[in-house]
């Protein structure tokens with residue numbers, strides 16, 4: 001696996017591969033990789049001639065009081081996982097390589113879409129995500145890019161950005177990967193104490209309960225969200241940021257629980273903010 005630290009190296013290698021007739025898949029990550037990321041690489045490996053992963057904790061998507069400094073990092077462990085899953089190149093840039101000190105250009109969707117769900121408490125988050133993903137797309141120029149369904153709002157926003165900015169890139173969504181007991185895999189799970197780790201199961205329990213209710217034919221988002229909220233509130237270490245049902249494409253509140261509605265939540269377990277979701281009528285429902 002090639003380790004590239006500069007934009008120039010990645011651009012040149014990806015262009016070479018494309019000239020040779022390979023399709024190129026991009027898996028953008030912030031590192032501290034787990035089986036969820038591995039599933040993205042596996043999917044990319046199955047669809048593309050060459051697989052590029054990026055490993056970059058992107059400062060522009062963190063708010064002033066968020067966990068940028070504390071965000072877990074282990075590049076050697078990341079390389080081992082990427083190699084094992086057949087990644088061809090990892091792009092591991094410094095902050096200085098990605099952003100000039102006076103950088104002032106951002107990519108932002110100017111609608112209510114990024115203000116919903118996570119955007120309510122993370123107002124600059126999706127602007128940072130769109131900016132860095134846009135830069136990665138320009139550097140690698142992939143044919144396909146792979147994102148996890150766990151970050152459902154991010155996925156919907158990237159799809160819209162790709163459509164509206166005419167990137168000729170196919171976005172491939174990959175299912176949520178869970179621990180054996182149900183907890184969605186996340187780099188932030190590492191922040192949890194053993195007691196919090198146990199309490200965090202309340203998110204997946206709420207997801208499974210919501211899936212059952214939706215599958216039973218319940219059509220009222222209010223009733224579904226009330227049931228999920230009550231379940232989460234019964235856990236003393238949990239504090240709800242949001243539990244919402246929205247249209248899976250626009251992220252605007254859903255009036256009815258029809259197929260394609262996204263039911264998503266963000267819940268603090270102690271100081272750690274975790275997210276989880278399901279899609280009504282989705283593959284895992």
Ligand code: PAF
Pocket residue numbers: 028029030056058061129132133151154
């Ligand atoms: O999902 C993530 O890990 C990040 O938001 C992404 C897409 C790599 C952009 O920094």
